[in-house]
C-alpha cells in the first residue's frame with residue numbers, strides 16, 4: 107500500500123482559566139497541547155485546519171465579569187467541542203450566565219476533578235461522531251421523505267418505531283430525532299436489547315435495590331432513570347424478554363417504573379424510540395412480543411428505505427465516505443473510476459449503507475492509484491444487482507398502494523375498493539411500508 111505523508115494533527119485543549127499543576131501534567135501525559143487562554147482562542151493555538159481542539163471553560167470561582175467574558179468566548183467558538191469545569195458538590199447554581207455556559211458545553215465536570223475523568227472526558231468529546239440530521243447523507247426522494255418525517259416527529263413526545271433492513275441508518279435516525287428535539291441537552295441512552303443477558307435486562311433497564319438478588323451489593327439506577335429528561339433508544343426491540351416488555355409498557359402508559367426488589371413507583375420522563383429489523387407482526391403471532399406494547403410503540407413510524415431504493419445516493423454517499431476517510435488518513439485514492447461507479451450503482455447492497463461505508467473504506471486503503479477500481483471495492487459484474495422476486499413484489503405493492511391512496515385522497519375504504527382488498531389489508535400494508543394514510547389527505 108502506498109501512503110503519502112501528512113503532518114499529524116495536534117490535540118489542543120484551550121483552557122479558559124487556570125489549570126492546577128496536576129491537571130497540566132495530566133493533559134501533557136495524555137498528549138494534549140495546553141493553551142491557557144484569555145483572548146482569541148484561534149490565534150492563541152495557531153490552529154491548523156486539521157487540529158483537534160477542545161475548549162475548557164473553567165467556571166471554578168469565576169465572578170460575574172469573568173463569566174460574561176467566558177460566555178462571549180464560547181459563543182464565538184460555538185463550533186468547537188467544549189467542556190465546563192464547575193465547583194463540586196452543589197448542583198444548584200442560579201446565576202443565569204453560569205447556567206447558560208453549562209448548558210452549551212458538551213460535558214460538565216465537577217471539582218475536585220479526578221485526572222482520569224478529565225482525560226477521558228476530553229477524549230470522548232473529540233471522539234464522539236456528529237450524529238445530527240446533517241450527518242444523514244442523501245438527496246433521493248426516499249431520503250428527503252425521511253428527513254421531513256424526522257423534522258415532523260422530533261418535537262412530538264410520542265414513541266417512534268424505526269424500521270428498516272440492517273445497516274440502513276436506524277440508529278443514526280434515532281440520534282437525529284433526539285438532537286432535533288427539545289431533549290437534546292439531556293442524555294441519549296441507546297440500549298441493544300439483544301445484547302444484554304436476559305437475566306440482567308430488568309435490572310439494567312429499570313435498576314435494582316440493594317440486596318434485590320445475589321450480587322446486588324449496592325442500589326443501582328437503571329438506564330431509564332439515567333436518561334431522565336432525555337431519550338432512550340431501544341434497539342432490536344424484538345429481542346426484549348417478555349417480562350421486561352411488561353415493565354416497558356408501564357413506563358409508556360404511566361411514566362413510572364419499579365426497580366428490581368422494590369414496589370415503589372419511580373417517576374421518569376423519557377421519550378422512547380425503538381428499532382427493529384425483524385417483523386414484529388410475526389413475533390406477535392409466535393407469542394414472543396406483546397401486542398399491546400406493539401401498539402404503544404408504533405404510534406409514529408419511520409421506515410428507512412434500503413439503499414437500493416435510493417438511486418443516486420449511492421454515488422453521493424460513496425464520495426462522502428471517501429472524503430471523510432481521506433481527511434483522517436493519508437491515502438492515494440482521490441475518487442472512483444467510471445467502471446467503479448458503474449459497479450456501485452449495479453450492486454444490490456444487502457448490507458445497505460454500512461456495507462457501502464465498509465467497502466469504500468477498504469478500497470481507500472488498498473487502492474494503489476488515484477482512482478478506486480471495481481476490484482478495490484471487491485465488486486464486479488457478477489455481484490451486480492439481482493433483484494429478488496420478493497423485493498420486486500414489495501415495491502410493486504408499495505407503489506400500487508401509494509397510487510391508490512393518492513387517488514382517493516387517503517381514504518382507506520375507497521383505496522381498499524380500488525385495489526379489491528380488505529380495509530384491514532390496506533392498514534397492514536400501510537404499516538409494513540411505513541405509510542400514514544391520513545398524511546395523504
Ligand SMILES: Nc1ncnc2c1ncn2[C@@H]1O[C@H](COP(=O)(O)OP(=O)(O)OP(=O)(O)O)[C@@H](O)[C@H]1O
Pocket residue numbers: 241242243244270271272273274275276277278279383423459460463
Ligand atoms: N444516510 C447516511 N449517511 C451517512 N452515513 C450513514 C447513513 N445511514 C447510515 N450511515 C452509517 O452507516 C452505518 C450503519 O448505520 P446504523 O448503525 O444507524 O444502521 P442500523 O440500521 O442501526 O443497522 P443495524 O440494523 O445493523 O443495527 C453507521 O456507520 C452510520 O453512521
Ligand SMILES: [Mg+2]
Pocket residue numbers: 276277341
Ligand atoms: Mg442499529
